[in-house]
Amino acid sequence: MFKRLPGDEARNLVTTTPDTAVVFRPAVVQTPAILTLIIFTWRVLTGCVRLVWRHPVATLITITPGALTLACGWRTALLLLTPVPTGLLAWAITDRQSFTRLVALRLLAWWRLTWIYRRHWQPVMIVSGLGRHLWGRDYLPRLGKVTCTAWADLVTVRMLKGQSLKDWADRLDHLAQGFGAASCRVTLTKGGHLMLTFPRTDPLAVPLAALPLPETPTVGPVEVGKQEDGRPWLLKVHGTHVLVAGATGAGKGSVIWSTIRGLLPAVRAGLVEIWALDPKLMELSFGRALFGDRYAATPEDCADLLEQAVTVMQKRAARFAGLQRSHTPTVEDPFVLVVVDEVAFLTAYQADRQLKQRISAALATLTTQGRAVGIGVMAALQDPRKEVMNIRNLFPDKIALRLDESEQVDMVLGDGARQRGALADHISPVPELGAGVGFVRLEASPDPIRVRAAYVCDTDIRDMAATFAAGKDAA
Known part of the structure; x- marks a missing residue:
């Protein structure tokens, strides 16, 4: 039906059918199934290693009951695990500060990473314009580590190539509303990496009384x-x-x-x-x-x-x-x-x-x-x-x-x-x-x-x- 035209003759083609566009069908390359399985397995393994490295406490608490149940049975596992919550409760009562720093905030960081940020990352990035959807594929900034303090979430992000700090600073309202925070602040940590701060509470909501006079003379700070x-x-x-x-x-x-x-x-x-x-x-x-x-x-x-x-x-x-x-x-x-x-x-x-x-x-x-x-x-x-x-x-x-x-x-x-x-x-x-x-x-x-x-x-x-x-x- 169609024949190959030499040189620039293709530009002289005239169609008599109105509103007809010339469609070029791209070549389809079949990826071997074994290569797809290898890439998928590699991504799963690296994701598991990254999860264990970033959230060791949360991972240990999640995996230990299942591992003990498979190895020893549920009765033995229950007997072995019963002292753990009792010890954690005693730790929280006796030294709440260290328990919060070493256990509670790490568990909270893992929970907010999986339930808040990772779950909503793709739609927030696309809708806010910080991600791109091209040729059926999403190009998103890389979500890094989430660290929880007593008042805020600190989220590390690796920007897309070609992005700048201003691109993120112009969309702070989008980020805050997308992740359910009252506000958002952005700080450049190093080239291509930045930190987003999402406050959970306002530690400055209560007025401060006058501070006591310094005991020793000081010129500052x-x-x-x-x-x-x-x-x-x-x-x-x-x-x-x-x-x-x-x-x-x-x-x-x-x-x-x-x-x-x-x-x-x-x-x-x-x-x-x-x-x-x-x-x-x-x-x-x-x-x-x-x-x-x-x-x-x-x-x-x-x-x-x-x-x-x-x-x-x-x-x-x-x-x-x-x-x-x-x-x-x-x-x-x-x-x-x-x-x-x-x-x-x-x-x-x-x-x-x-x-x-x-x-x-x-x-x-x-x-x-x-x-x-x-x-x-x-x-x-x-x-x-x-x-x-x-x-x-x-x-x-x-x-x-x-x-x-x-x-x-x-x-x-x-x-x-x-x-x-x-x-x-x-x-x-x-x-x-x-x-x-x-x-x-x-x-x-x-x-x-x-x-x-x-x-x-x-x-x-x-x-x-x-x-x-x-x-x-x-x-």
Whole structure:
């Protein structure tokens, strides 16, 4: 019926049948059955070895009863296995922490791997666009190990060739909803591999009371709250500058006062000086006795105090030149922390143009040159836009508390922070749930960390001021 046409004659073919497409039937290669069986057996064996290697406890608990039943009979197996749950129960009662770490969390990881992630992996990957279905075959990212902590599932994934971290960061909502989690965060572990974090509970849902005063003087890092993984949140203030951004009622005062509280023993020892700028006359005025004559409220006084800090910085730089490149706090040269509450009032909303220029120039000088000589700046603001705070990039460490808009997250923490899971615009506006909760992005790491600052109430501040004033008088 058809004959082979030489050369380019095939392009001149004309059909008289409408809507008829030329169909090319691909050649079918028959795979030998023995090769198919070998590949299938190899995959089963490697899957079993991988399962035993990753989940030894769960595998042992599952296989042991069946093996004993086949080897000894069900009566003997029951007799031998009866002490096991009794011993596990006694272990859980006497040392719950080690039982949870060595047994319970491993069993939970095995269960969630098989029932949650592996069971839903293919549809979630295809629907979210992270997998591809081509020529009847699914190309999926490789699901790796699942590790359970007390609050989250950590899932390791090997990406498809050609994928990037941004491909996954753009689909965090799809992943969270697909696996039944409230949120999802992604972290690049090494080339081609990443880790997905799916929280099961919120360890930061309960407000934290003011932390006890440190027993020994410390310049930092200062403990100001708790991280999402349960570890203390240690905020570095010496050798860096910190920007705290958040909407009204987000808990900026908790971060500021927890930092001041942690530095008080060093202040008493003469290793730290805290200079306070309080243009709102609301936040820092409660502890005015802590600052002495290093307190300013009016714009004029704030400008004078900042320029005085610049003078101290320049004198130190002249003395340190050629002798040392980093600062060590001493009584002669203490670490100076300049705390500025609502910095936008001084840099953007100030009507006096001359004062605005003086303040902006002093802040820019301190944030560019102050770290090496022991002068740090902690500034708080509500609106992180560039026209409000044009030197926000001069702060190496940034804290984003509850924000009003999603675009503000990247303004504070840097490009891509929200895509990595820093959902500061989703923090609850209810004070009991969201005050003091935020995300930290440090200079040394691009990955945001979810934290909550301890709440220092008015009574705590007055007690701090009274105790510190009494300590100075006694000294």
